[in-house]
Amino acid sequence: MSNISVSTNGAPRSAGTKGDMVLEVNDLNVSFPTDDGLVHAVRGVSYELRRGQSLGIVGESGSGKSVTSMAIMGLLPKTAQITGSAKLEGEELLGLGDAELSRIRGKKISMIFQDPLTSLNPVYTVGFQLAEAIRVHYPDVNKAEARKRCVDLLDSVGIPNPQQRVDAYPHELSGGMRQRVVIAIAMANNPDVIIADEPTTALDVTVQAQVLEALEKAREEVNAALILITHDLGVIAGHTDDVLVMYAGKPVEQGTVDEIFYEPRMPYTLGLIGSLPRMDESRGHRLTPVHGTPPSMLNLPPGCPFRPRCPMHQDICAEVEPALMPIGPSGHVSACHFSDQLEGKAPDDVFAPVATDLSVEAEVEAAEAEAAALHQEEDK
Amino acid sequence: MNAMLDTPQTAASPVIQGKNLVKEFPVRSKGILRRKVGAVHAVSGVSLEIGQTETLALVGESGCGKSTTARLMMNLIEPTSGEILYEGRDLTKLSRNQMRPIRRDLQLVFQDPMASLDPRMTVFEIIAEPLRVHNLFKNGGRDRVNSLIEIVGLNPEHRNRYPHEFSGGQRQRIGIARALALQPRVLMLDEPVSALDVSIQAGVINLLEDLQDELGLSYLFVSHDLSVVRHIADKVAVMYLGKIVEEGTTDQLFAGPAHPYTQALMSAIPLPDPRKERSRERIVLQGDVPSPSNPPSGCRFRTRCPLFKELSESEQAKCIDVEPLLRSDHAGQTRAACHYAAPKQLV
Numbered sequence: 001m002s003n004i005s006v007s008t009n010g011a012p013r014s015a016g017t018k019g020d021m022v023l024e025v026n027d028l029n030v031s032f033p034t035d036d037g038l039v040h041a042v043r044g045v046s047y048e049l050r051r052g053q054s055l056g057i058v059g060e061s062g063s064g065k066s067v068t069s070m071a072i073m074g075l076l077p078k079t080a081q082i083t084g085s086a087k088l089e090g091e092e093l094l095g096l097g098d099a100e101l102s103r104i105r106g107k108k109i110s111m112i113f114q115d116p117l118t119s120l121n122p123v124y125t126v127g128f129q130l131a132e133a134i135r136v137h138y139p140d141v142n143k144a145e146a147r148k149r150c151v152d153l154l155d156s157v158g159i160p161n162p163q164q165r166v167d168a169y170p171h172e173l174s175g176g177m178r179q180r181v182v183i184a185i186a187m188a189n190n191p192d193v194i195i196a197d198e199p200t201t202a203l204d205v206t207v208q209a210q211v212l213e214a215l216e217k218a219r220e221e222v223n224a225a226l227i228l229i230t231h232d233l234g235v236i237a238g239h240t241d242d243v244l245v246m247y248a249g250k251p252v253e254q255g256t257v258d259e260i261f262y263e264p265r266m267p268y269t270l271g272l273i274g275s276l277p278r279m280d281e282s283r284g285h286r287l288t289p290v291h292g293t294p295p296s297m298l299n300l301p302p303g304c305p306f307r308p309r310c311p312m313h314q315d316i317c318a319e320v321e322p323a324l325m326p327i328g329p330s331g332h333v334s335a336c337h338f339s340d341q342l343e344g345k346a347p348d349d350v351f352a353p354v355a356t357d358l359s360v361e362a363e364v365e366a367a368e369a370e371a372a373a374l375h376q377e378e379d380k
Numbered sequence: 381m382n383a384m385l386d387t388p389q390t391a392a393s394p395v396i397q398g399k400n401l402v403k404e405f406p407v408r409s410k411g412i413l414r415r416k417v418g419a420v421h422a423v424s425g426v427s428l429e430i431g432q433t434e435t436l437a438l439v440g441e442s443g444c445g446k447s448t449t450a451r452l453m454m455n456l457i458e459p460t461s462g463e464i465l466y467e468g469r470d471l472t473k474l475s476r477n478q479m480r481p482i483r484r485d486l487q488l489v490f491q492d493p494m495a496s497l498d499p500r501m502t503v504f505e506i507i508a509e510p511l512r513v514h515n516l517f518k519n520g521g522r523d524r525v526n527s528l529i530e531i532v533g534l535n536p537e538h539r540n541r542y543p544h545e546f547s548g549g550q551r552q553r554i555g556i557a558r559a560l561a562l563q564p565r566v567l568m569l570d571e572p573v574s575a576l577d578v579s580i581q582a583g584v585i586n587l588l589e590d591l592q593d594e595l596g597l598s599y600l601f602v603s604h605d606l607s608v609v610r611h612i613a614d615k616v617a618v619m620y621l622g623k624i625v626e627e628g629t630t631d632q633l634f635a636g637p638a639h640p641y642t643q644a645l646m647s648a649i650p651l652p653d654p655r656k657e658r659s660r661e662r663i664v665l666q667g668d669v670p671s672p673s674n675p676p677s678g679c680r681f682r683t684r685c686p687l688f689k690e691l692s693e694s695e696q697a698k699c700i701d702v703e704p705l706l707r708s709d710h711a712g713q714t715r716a717a718c719h720y721a722a723p724k725q726l727v
Contacts, residue, residue: 060577160667174668204441205604206665209648213664231578234607234650238657257654275582276652277611280727282631286589287611289582293547 021089022192022225023049023072023109028084028094030064030071039297041067043249044084049193054219054226056240056257058233058272060294064249065229069195073111074101089192107137110186112215114198116178120170126181127166130154133188153184156221157214176207180214187218194219195227200235212239233276237261245269248295248305251324255332265327265339267310267350274347288351304337311350312338394429395598396486396566401426401452401462403445407673420673422448424622425462428600430566433592435599437613437630439606439645443669445622450568450602454486455479484514487559491571493551497543503529503554504539510561528557533587549580553587560591568600573608585612606649610634618642621672621680624706628714636723638712640687646726661726679704679718687720695720 030042042064049055059065070076072086072093086093088108093101105111113119121129130153131146141149147166154162157180170178179199186194196215200208216239219226228240236243236257243260245253245268253266264270271290278285292309295301303318304310310317316337324333336342342350402425407418423445430436438446451457455464455471464471466482474482487510490496497506507525511517529536532553543551552572559567569588573581589612591597603609609616610630617627618641626639637643640663647663665684670676678700682688688699698719706715712723 060579176668205606205648206441206644207668209662209664210666232650233578233652234657237652237654238650261652261654271579273652275579277582277585277605277607278652279607279610279634279646279649280651280653280656282610282634285611287582287586289586290579291583293549293580 020051021048022051024085024087025049025068025072026085026087028068028071028086029082030067030076031081032077033079033081034298037298038081040300041249041297042071045244045246045251047244047251047254049225049227051192051225052219052223053242054228054240056236056243057227057229057246058231058236058243059246060231062294062297063246064297065246066197067249068246069111069197069227069229073105073109073195074098075111103137106133106185106191107189108191109193109195110189110191112179112182112186112194112196112199114201116175116182116202117170119182120178122170125167125169126154126173127151130166130181130185130188133185137189149188150184153188154181157181157184157187157218158210159184174207175203176210179203179207179211183211183214183218187222187224190222191224193225193227195229197229198231199228201230201232208235215239233261233272245272248300249297250305250335252306252336253334254324255327255334256330259330259332263332263343265332265334265342266306266336267312267342268306269334270342270345270347271309271351274351286348288347290351304335311352312341314338394431395434395466396453397427397429397465398449398453399427399463399465401428401449401464402460403448403452403457404460418673421622421675422672423452423459424675426452426617426619426622426624428453428617428624430598430600432598433596434615435592435601435613437601437603437609437616438619439603439609439616440619441604441645441669443672444619445672446602446604446619447570449619450570450600453600454488454566454568484562485565486568487562487564487566488568488570489552489555489559489572492575493548493555494543496555497551497558499543502540502542503534503546506543506554507557507561510558514562516562524561528560531560531591532557533583547580548576549584552576552584556584556587556591560595563595564597566598566600568602570602571604572601574603574605581608588612606646618645621669621675623680623717625681625718626714626716627706632713634727636712636714636725638710638714638716638721638723639681639718640685641681642716643724643726644686651727678702681718687718691720 026046028042028045032039032041045068047055057065071082074096082094127147127150130150134146134149135141150166151162154165159165159177159180173181199215200211203211212235230236240257243255243257244251245260247268253260253264253269260269261273264273274288275290277287290309295305304321307313307317322335322337324335325339326333327339401423403423404419404421406416407420408414409417426449428436438449440446452459453464459472504525507528508517508521511521511524526536529539534550534553543554573584576584585608592599601613613630615629616633617624620641626637626642637646644663644665647661651657663686667684670683676683682699688696704717704719706717708715710716710721712721
């Protein structure tokens, strides 16, 4: 599969050169009005993505990592309030109508979701769905051409016997194969950006390896930029160039994958790394859990959102929410008042390896009560 | 599959032992007669033993029979054949009444804490229920429940709250407290941390380790995650299509897995270390797990085995015709069910 650009009468989409800026997200904010008040799910996310680059977004459930990309794709419900900007090759995506977005989605920017069975239509063959993705953007492509390209695409994501599989229905394929079909659909039109939202979470590890390999290949072949959203730091370590760590809707640290893993400068990142059991370390090493739970995104108290769980917190953390500050000249940034104290620290130095989290929990509750009281006063 | 590992840890007599466990689920025809037309061979001849204060991890992909094996070991489902020895008695031959007092010693913790806790019971009631069932609540049951709540690291003031008021990690702690209520000797943990976020998962793993040291529990830890297993287990048994393909102590297994499947599984687990991740050898398996209702002849892994493809035709014939048994007479330290087992360092 050397030449995979779609040959049409119109201008074929060429894979651009490596290093071009493709996606620029600036100060993205997303809130959802609910019965209990405004939930500020994403609070000021900014990043730049270059062609051929792969960006990992890590965070726990509820950290806003998926909402960020859903906002860019225009997939959030109408009630969501979105501000900021997201430019794809200079074209603003936020605020575009559905028809205009449909022109871009699947062609310039495509998305892979966690569960392949719900993202494929059960009543059509995979070949039909692949051809649909191509022909909706290039109506000139005739059916025979589209089918040929479908077979090529299925072959390139590593599906055995693509000639036969092209006529299979999704239920006839295994989970890993379905996810590879979804990847094939995502790369069908040589997109500039592929967003993969937890693409392997539902899969077994050996299948995960197959799918990640297919994804990597897809990215190389179409020379696209990849956003890999996951909670699995292992997947991040092996498949991304840059990493964005999110906590409570905000990026708290950003840098190259090596900087994040070897010189983390935000206690949360350090905590995540320390709480991970590792296959390359023996049992003697004790894990260092991050105690407590992420804060509720409703009525977030002022100050650093990680403060209640942070063993390093001081008075200033309760008052001022730290901004992303540069660490060195490389573009590594972190949001912590005391990031300079974290230089060369290991997770064990910062977090105590105890099993229970009673004291932290008491503090979180005190902070929550305080925030609630504050909120009630505001209401009055 | 008689002699298990000859390590000092297991030299003492095991607390619980499964011998040649087989479980087949019938596949029935459609229609009224529902004749048996075939069988799913979920577990085919598995032998396990767990010693005092020991953790045995059962590892494998979904559908390999690891949960079924664990349920067989707890005598929750009846095996097609085989026996489970506990305190010198074969549990499979006991009646329900005879089994009931023994159930106290064998407790379970499930994967999804929300699904395994009754949403209409308070935490106190959930943890007290096993005591009430066994008529033990009257003698200081209240104090026992309160101390359990503290042991697992929950706030005693929360005893009257309902499960939905807790986070995932806390719910799993409630499940653990309930399992500990009857002072069991063996705890079966079925993927206890895989539904939790990493920062919370670590707290539960540490708790399980502390409890084992304090109470001298034996764990049967079912998991698909080799990194968690390396951290918590003393012994590991790797399963593929209803059979144990390799077993050994955790150190032996991770130092040099000898079965091609264990090697592939280990190389597929991503390491949270970018430099190691870039340099490490990757074995990507092709295809999917075959159906357990019609497993391949001979070695069950041969259809996906990367080693099989490199063998000569006569060597391949052995894999197709002869079923490999667990053996330790290869270069590695583990017991592997492969005719051509050879250890390989991967981590």
